[in-house]
Amino acid sequence: MKKLINTPDDLLRDALQGVEAAHGDRFRVSYDPAYVVRADAPVQGKVGLVSGGGSGHEPMHGGFVGPGMLDAACPGEVFTSPTPDQMQAATQAVDGGAGVLHIVKNYTGDVMNFDMAADLTRADGVEVEAVVTNDDVAVQDSLYTAGRRGVGITVVLEKIAGGAAEDRRSLQDVAELARRVNANGRSMGMALTPCITPASGNPSFELTEDEVEIGIGIHGEPGRFREKIGPASQIAERLMTPIIEDLPFSSGDRVLAFVNGMGGTPLIELYIMYNEVAKIASAHGLTIERNLIGNYITSLEMAGCSITLLKLDDEMVRYWDAPVNTPGLRWGV
Amino acid sequence: MTRFAASMAEHREELVQLDTAIGDGDHGTNMDRGMRKALEKLGAAEQADAGAVLKTVAMALISSVGGAAGPLYGTLLLQMGTALEGKDDVDLETYTAAWRKGVEGVQARGKAEPRDKTMVDALLPALQALERAPDLDSGLQDAASAAERGMLDTIPLIARKGRASYLGERSKDHQDPGATSTYYLCQTAAETLAS
Numbered sequence: 036m037k038k039l040i041n042t043p044d045d046l047l048r049d050a051l052q053g054v055e056a057a058h059g060d061r062f063r064v065s066y067d068p069a070y071v072v073r074a075d076a077p078v079q080g081k082v083g084l085v086s087g088g089g090s091g092h093e094p095m096h097g098g099f100v101g102p103g104m105l106d107a108a109c110p111g112e113v114f115t116s117p118t119p120d121q122m123q124a125a126t127q128a129v130d131g132g133a134g135v136l137h138i139v140k141n142y143t144g145d146v147m148n149f150d151m152a153a154d155l156t157r158a159d160g161v162e163v164e165a166v167v168t169n170d171d172v173a174v175q176d177s178l179y180t181a182g183r184r185g186v187g188i189t190v191v192l193e194k195i196a197g198g199a200a201e202d203r204r205s206l207q208d209v210a211e212l213a214r215r216v217n218a219n220g221r222s223m224g225m226a227l228t229p230c231i232t233p234a235s236g237n238p239s240f241e242l243t244e245d246e247v248e249i250g251i252g253i254h255g256e257p258g259r260f261r262e263k264i265g266p267a268s269q270i271a272e273r274l275m276t277p278i279i280e281d282l283p284f285s286s287g288d289r290v291l292a293f294v295n296g297m298g299g300t301p302l303i304e305l306y307i308m309y310n311e312v313a314k315i316a317s318a319h320g321l322t323i324e325r326n327l328i329g330n331y332i333t334s335l336e337m338a339g340c341s342i343t344l345l346k347l348d349d350e351m352v353r354y355w356d357a358p359v360n361t362p363g364l365r366w367g368v
Numbered sequence: 369m370t371r372f373a374a375s376m377a378e379h380r381e382e383l384v385q386l387d388t389a390i391g392d393g394d395h396g397t398n399m400d401r402g403m404r405k406a407l408e409k410l411g412a413a414e415q416a417d418a419g420a421v422l423k424t425v426a427m428a429l430i431s432s433v434g435g436a437a438g439p440l441y442g443t444l445l446l447q448m449g450t451a452l453e454g455k456d457d458v459d460l461e462t463y464t465a466a467w468r469k470g471v472e473g474v475q476a477r478g479k480a481e482p483r484d485k486t487m488v489d490a491l492l493p494a495l496q497a498l499e500r501a502p503d504l505d506s507g508l509q510d511a512a513s514a515a516e517r518g519m520l521d522t523i524p525l526i527a528r529k530g531r532a533s534y535l536g537e538r539s540k541d542h543q544d545p546g547a548t549s550t551y552y553l554c555q556t557a558a559e560t561l562a563s
Contacts, residue, residue, distance in 0.1 A: 115434040144436040180533035
């Protein structure tokens with residue numbers, strides 16, 4: 036294992052110190068319990084947005100803390116959910132009197148820890164709502180599993196809900212909009228290579244030189260199936276077909292298309308994938324009104340990509356376009 | 369608890385390997401980190417009774433393990449600790465009642481049923497063994513053996529809860545890491561009483 040770390044045990048603390056050194060003007064960083072909060076929190080009268088999850092997916096979530104997006108993010112150890120005391124402290128730090136929305140990706144650990152945190156925070160008298168993202172169509176049998184995983188739509192949802200919260204919409208409105216974004220979003224990912232968690236030092240699965248894994252999660256989980264690698268056009272088809280069939284997206288729909296790199300993919304390959312995605316969308320009569328291309332929800336050094344489509348409405352477009360000023364996403368400022 | 373911490377440190381790599389096969393490879397690391405934190409907390413303050421010890425360990429696990437194992441082991445020990453609070457002498461009846469509370473807490477938090485390939489598959493057989501036992505000594509021994517059988521019985525199962533459930537058929541022929549750490553907990557309890 037070759038990584039730019041000091042020791043696996045100190046990884047989270049070292050990374051947070053780096054974040055504080057780089058962005059101390061816009062963030063406050065708490066180390067015990069660990070969370071990152073925007074410097075001007077709590078913003079009075081604004082719904083607070085708190086997300087969190089295992090580390091290793093940067094820039095999600097810490098890189099999305101700032102005006103127009105999240106108020107706080109709680110990082111866990113690599114690929115491990117953060118703990119209720121972190122979420123409780125972060126929730127209190129962002130409570131400006133209008134309530135707090137927890138944005139939770141559907142993983143067993145994340146859901147249980149955020150549940151415990153919501154119980155604790157409500158006992159403190161803070162109004163808390165939670166929205167759980169579960170957009171991964173690779174999980175076919177959601178009845179006999181822990182359910183579909185929360186992946187790419189989480190980034191889009193945090194931006195849109197962040198815009199609505201900045202517009203001083205109520206907790207109920209922001210939560211309802213967030214749930215609508217999740218309900219209208221679908222994603223699927225693929226890997227060219229596995230990733231190596233610093234604690235284990237070993238690849239999360241094995242792929243031969245000419246194989247790809249289709250339907251992976253963001254924690255190095257193996258996917259639906261593996262096959263010999265084909266051209267980008269074929270890989271795009273493998274991901275887009277289940278996404279389009281699942282919602283289903285139909286001719287005339289306005290969509291946001293998000294091509295995301297898993298951490299180790301050059302941007303040039305992501306643009307090649309975007310070109311294929313745009314062709315397939317057009318062939319299905321979908322109009323891509325907004326797009327996002329880059330490494331936003333990653334899986335350490337994994338090479339590969341995921342595709343997310345969101346069926347848009349006017350309110351979503353308005354809050355997607357609203358100003359955002361975070362290390363990970365910035366426009367309109 | 370000192371012995372369980374030692375057991376988690378000793379079996380850290382084994383749990384990591386089991387978890388890498390069907391999960392995300394962090395179970396051993398997380399439990400080892402959590403139990404080291406728990407020992408720190410136990411050393412820092414005088415503990416009134418077994419219930420207080422378990423509650424202290426539970427809170428340390430909840431705030432340091434993360435993942436699913438933190439809330440689940442935290443809930444198990446918190447429920448057991450509450451049931452054992454103020455009890456200086458723990459006999460078979462009180463221990464079994466506490467274990468039952470703990471298992472119910474885990475099932476309420478994690479919503480797992482038997483044969484979902486989770487720690488419940490070791491916890492429930494251990495409870496049944498305690499319920500049949502004549503005294504605490506043999507009860508803890510039988511519970512450890514039952515948890516071990518439960519752990520081994522997870523090997524052919526298809527996971528229906530937790531991260532392994534995403535693998536479907538591919539989760540077969542692997543032993544569940546959560547059931548494995550639960551067996552080590554039962555084994556530690558039996559060894560501690562025997563010594």
